[in-house]
Amino acid sequence: MLVILLEAIMTSKMVIQQPQPMMDSRESNEWGSGICDCCNDVPMCCFAFWCCPCFACIHTRDYGQCxxxxxxxxxxxxxxxxxxxxxxxxxRYGIKGTMCNDCLYASFCTHCAWCQMSREMKERKMQVVLVSAKPT
Structure with a gap:
């Protein structure tokens, strides 16, 4: 009896799989709003138009950068x-596009580009978590 039990244990395979990290996001791989959809958030676009450096700094900080x-x-x-x-x-959000388009929007539509990024961050509502690689 013991031999049969040991034989059953030896022949069965145990599969252990660690949970994989997942990032929950929208199904779409498109921007949530167009580059000129300023009417979607008028106060924010007015702020970006009148004081783009301040607007950009605030949203860069919210994105997790300096x-x-x-x-x-x-x-x-x-x-x-x-x-x-x-x-x-x-x-980060899996949005399709090209660096050429990003360069054009950044160079010629700076205010609109920052507004679009702001709307996207608000719509995605993903918290930025910075993880230190150093042991504490």
Whole structure:
């Protein structure tokens, strides 16, 4: 009897699978609003129009990056920080698009690009959690 029990244990395979991290997001891989959908959030777009540097700094901080990072955009015709934030947001939320379009929007539609990113963050409502790799 003991031999049969041991034989049954030895032949059965035990599969242990660790839970995988998941990011819950919307089904769509498109932006939640268009680049010119300022009527979706008029107060926010007015704030972005009248004081874009302040607006960009606040939303960069909310996204989990350095507060003053957008201030580097004033040095040049291509807005590197705005473009980088759009690329990062597309990657984080799984939005399809190209870096060429991100560059065009960042360079010629800066206020609208920041408003679109703000609406997307509000719509996705995903908390940013920063994890330290150093043992404490």
């Amino acid at each position: 507060l003053c990072l957008p201030l580097l955009d004033v040095f040049g015709c291509v807005r590197p920080i705005t473009m980088s934030m759009r690329v990062s947001m597309r990657q």
